[in-house]
Amino acid sequence: MSTEVFIPPRHEPPERVPGLLRGIVSLRGDVLRALPRIAFRREVMAVRVLRRQVVVVNHPEVVRDVFVTRGAIYGRKSHFKEQALSPVIGESLFANHGPLWAARRPAVARLLHPSGVDRFQPAFQDTGRVLLRDWRAGSAAGAVDVAPALAAATLRIMLHAVFGPQVPEDESTAIAEAFSDYQSRVQVIDLPHLVGLPSWTMGLQGVRARRAANEIRRRVGRLIASGLGEGGLLPGMRAARDEAGNPLLDEAGLLDEVAMMLLAGSETAANALAWTLFLLASDPRWQERVRAEAVAVLGDREPEAAELSRLSVNKAVLQEAMRLYPPVAILARQATAPDRIRHWQLRPGDTLLCIPWLLHRQEAIWDAPHAFKPERFLPENARSIPRFAYLPFGVGARVCAGAAFGMAEMQTLLAMLVRGFHFDPPEGPAPLPRFRLTLRPEGGMKLRLRPL
């Protein structure tokens, strides 16, 4: 058996930072591709783009210092994130800050608290069954593009979690397609803001992006009005109260938060799973280890919530996939007060970035940073990973509220899928990552599946 380590594909970083014009062109397409080789070694970097300072922190201690110790200054999402998300999620807490965020965050965090995640296990199992059914039917035809199927599956899980099990099956496919369309159309870099133009210029997202956003909100609004919700999170969201005992969310607030939950909880997990399957298809030894563990722990039963902690190879593989391909590849904030990071001065409105794509491959921290080595995350090794070096779920006060939900969902689907199929790599060129709102495989993820 080969002991070679698999080095998954990525765009080769340029030797130097591209000039402003080339940089702007590459920023529009994919900011990660513009990061030069040296960025993987630097602790802090700064770029001035005409009127704005952009500071990138890329070392665990600096990340802690800025995102945790001085987190209050950086509680606001960057201008481009706010602008890119608001057509879909409106005023939701995800893109908001200050009193609105402070009031809504605890309510949402309570609903998604790790202690209650077990109740969603039937949604995970049910969707795993649907994927097995669909892929068994599709695999005979050759390669299957697992990316859109996983996007629909994770959306189905979120719909089930929010509205209960009665949501029509085709609704998840329709909303997942609209999300996908939105992501490929929306501008993820706010160039007007960086060069000092008024903020409304980016508010003019393209017609296609607007249309996709409207379609998502129309469908979600219809589901909220339909009376579905029993057994899901919706009744808890309606019942949430502020400190004065008044309803926390009016109808508009409810639409914003449900749309946010569907977006935050589906594309992220779908991309993490698509990259995981690709890595396993490319490294059959790890594929076999995940499968052997699933068979040893579960036999041919579907995973129960209490059994997930025994699937440590499965978890390590997912964690390594999110190290190499972090679904949220950039954490972006704007300074709300003057601040200084090392010798760089930030003014209110300047941008602070932590780029997990860089931090997770920081050469001073990770051995063989570009190699697929899930053993790093096995229980016996994971303790040596520095805190704040690995941030797939973000960091500080705005850390992901659905991390436990996401891990349980991904572990369940992965265990069911590796028991159902052998995955082989795609024919032709390997997929490359493309930065949009999430880190997606460019052109989809066509894998060859053999039913087991």
Ligand code: HEM
């Ligand atoms: C693999 C799955 C997931 C990944 C990688 C992920 C990642 C993230 C990251 C990185 C953030 C912080 C973004 C930032 O600081 O700019 C975040 C925020 C958030 N996520 Fe997740 N997420 C996942 C799944 C979920 C799920 C399943 C839910 C809901 C059920 C969820 C709900 C949220 C919410 C509500 C926030 C906003 C927190 C705040 O701003 O206070 N996420 N997520």
